[in-house]
Amino acid sequence: MTGPQSAPKIAVRGLRKLFGRKRVLDGxxxxxxxGESVVIIGGSxxxxxxxxxxxxxxxxxxxxxxxxxxxxxxxxxxAARERFLQKFGMLFQGGALFDSLTVWExxxxxxxxxxGMExxAAREVAFAKLAAVGLGPEVGELRPAELSGGMQKRxxxxxxxxxxxxIIFFDEPTTGLDPIMADVINDLIVRCVREVGTTAVSITHDxxxxxxxxDRIAMLHHGRIIWEGPTAEIDRSGNPYVDQFINxxxxxxxxxxxxxx
Amino acid sequence: MVRFLxxxxxxxxxxxxxxxxxxxFAGLALAxxxxxxxxxxxILLEMVNIGYFSLPVVGLTAVFTGMVLALQSxxxxxxFSAEGAVATVVVLSVTRELGPVISAxxxxxxxxxxxxxxxxxMRVTDQIDALTTLSTDPLRYLVLPRLLxxxxxxxxxxxxxxxxxxxxGYLVGIYRLGFNAQAYLNGTxxxxxxTDVVSGLVKAAVFGFIIALMGCYHGYHSRGGAExxxxxxxxxxxxxxxxxxxxxxxITAAFFxx
Numbered sequence: 001m002t003g004p005q006s007a008p009k010i011a012v013r014g015l016r017k018l019f020g021r022k023r024v025l026d027g028x029x030x031x032x033x034x035g036e037s038v039v040i041i042g043g044s045x046x047x048x049x050x051x052x053x054x055x056x057x058x059x060x061x062x063x064x065x066x067x068x069x070x071x072x073x074x075x076x077x078x079a080a081r082e083r084f085l086q087k088f089g090m091l092f093q094g095g096a097l098f099d100s101l102t103v104w105e106x107x108x109x110x111x112x113x114x115x116g117m118e119x120x121a122a123r124e125v126a127f128a129k130l131a132a133v134g135l136g137p138e139v140g141e142l143r144p145a146e147l148s149g150g151m152q153k154r155x156x157x158x159x160x161x162x163x164x165x166x167i168i169f170f171d172e173p174t175t176g177l178d179p180i181m182a183d184v185i186n187d188l189i190v191r192c193v194r195e196v197g198t199t200a201v202s203i204t205h206d207x208x209x210x211x212x213x214x215d216r217i218a219m220l221h222h223g224r225i226i227w228e229g230p231t232a233e234i235d236r237s238g239n240p241y242v243d244q245f246i247n248x249x250x251x252x253x254x255x256x257x258x259x260x261x
Numbered sequence: 262m263v264r265f266l267x268x269x270x271x272x273x274x275x276x277x278x279x280x281x282x283x284x285x286f287a288g289l290a291l292a293x294x295x296x297x298x299x300x301x302x303x304i305l306l307e308m309v310n311i312g313y314f315s316l317p318v319v320g321l322t323a324v325f326t327g328m329v330l331a332l333q334s335x336x337x338x339x340x341f342s343a344e345g346a347v348a349t350v351v352v353l354s355v356t357r358e359l360g361p362v363i364s365a366x367x368x369x370x371x372x373x374x375x376x377x378x379x380x381x382x383m384r385v386t387d388q389i390d391a392l393t394t395l396s397t398d399p400l401r402y403l404v405l406p407r408l409l410x411x412x413x414x415x416x417x418x419x420x421x422x423x424x425x426x427x428x429x430g431y432l433v434g435i436y437r438l439g440f441n442a443q444a445y446l447n448g449t450x451x452x453x454x455x456t457d458v459v460s461g462l463v464k465a466a467v468f469g470f471i472i473a474l475m476g477c478y479h480g481y482h483s484r485g486g487a488e489x490x491x492x493x494x495x496x497x498x499x500x501x502x503x504x505x506x507x508x509x510x511x512i513t514a515a516f517f518x519x
Binding site for chain 1: 298300379382383386387388390391393394395396397398402
């Protein structure tokens with residue numbers, strides 16, 4: 001693994017995002033060093049996915065700064081954003097595979113459409129990436145709808161790593177999978193982060209997954225990072241919010257918003 | 262009274278805002294045609310989807326439209342002994358009006374709904390965001406090919422619908438109403454002018470654009486899972502159908518409103 005360097009690969013400062021009157025992100029700060037795997041934990045609806053979408057430029061924040069390799073990316077124009085997005089890979093929670101394409105075309109999509117690679121060469125890369133996530137060549141010609149949830153997740157992972165991006169985001173990579181398949185996905189994530197030296201930012205509720213894939217864990221609550229530290233220190237964080245979350249207790253400072261029907 | 266006026270004002274401002282959003286969406290999508298990359302394969306696929314697979318439904322509606330038109334014209338015109346004008350009325354009605362409008366309404370139901378459902382599903386399952394993260398502009402990859410395919414294929418469909426519609430009228434004229442075949446054909450050609458056909462084809466191209474645009478726009482902005490996609494589909498078909506009829510009047514007025 002590449003050791004964390006002094007200049008952060010990703011630097012987020014004062015990020016604010018509103019939906020109507022609701023402040024989802026409220027002056028959020030976080031850094032991620034090159035080659036580091038950071039996992040952001042937090043309850044449902046606390047803005048974890050919104051944070052990733054703001055970094056990628058899929059959502060436009062009301063205020064704040066997102067610097068990638070020191071370059072400001074908030075407010076980039078369309079063409080510049082397309083170029084800057086070539087640094088990123090993204091594993092979506094539901095896979096987000098294209099139904100109308102075969103599995104190998106999904107994996108090769110970013111290479112062919114985004115980078116102009118020849119279809120034949122991209123096909124070879126796609127099959128190699130499918131093999132890297134444990135899927136045989138027979139899967140390549142199937143449609144995503146013909147695969148199980150776990151296989152779809154692996155295909156989505158193959159697509160995320162196909163172009164060997166510098167930074168990969170994992171949105172709930174193990175949600176909806178059985179524990180064994182979840183561990184397979186965790187191993188794949190660890191392998192592609194540690195072996196290739198990719199910078200990884202993951203969001204998850206799954207503490208088992210977080211402990212396995214993270215160098216550092218950060219907790220998001222009320223639109224801000226309320227605790228961050230090395231994975232090994234999460235059990236002795238001394239933060240009552242973190243303690244309540246990792247122990248899964250209903251009682252504590254985090255109050256779930258439950259509305260009567 | 263003030264509240265009533267405020268409601269009217271709010272509705273009018275809402276309408277203007279929606280029209281503005283639609284115009285910006287269309288402008289941004291069309292602007293992607295000016296710079297590479299170009300997705301020719303996607304355009305061809307959409308031309309097959311919109312044009313080729315709509316042939317059966319357009320052909321069927323055209324033949325029955327022509328047949329009914331001949332029958333109705335004959336029974337109406339016979340009241341003042343103008344049966345001889347049936348062939349001319351059929352060909353002018355079909356080429357100027359019924360060919361483009363009925364084809365467009367059928368395609369709006371078939372294709373507009375399918376476009377909205379497909380793009381809407383892609384939106385709610387993050388596939389459109391996935392396109393963006395794979396350095397692919399969704400407007401260039403999803404919207405522009407459909408807009409171009411709509412503009413190109415609708416006129417072709419309408420030419421076919423015109424021929425089939427006139428043929429339907431011919432069948433009824435000859436075999437049901439007892440016209441002489443040569444006289445019917447003469448009546449068809451004698452008063453047909455280039456403008457009649459061209460106006461229909463211009464309408465078809467504009468209708469094709471409207472159908473694809475409304476399908477893409479409503480699908481692209483759908484929210485809230487399956488229910489949102491269903492609403493997008495309904496809105497796409499209803500708004501395209503209404504716009505087709507409004508624009509039909511405007512183009513007719515531009516061509517023939519002397």
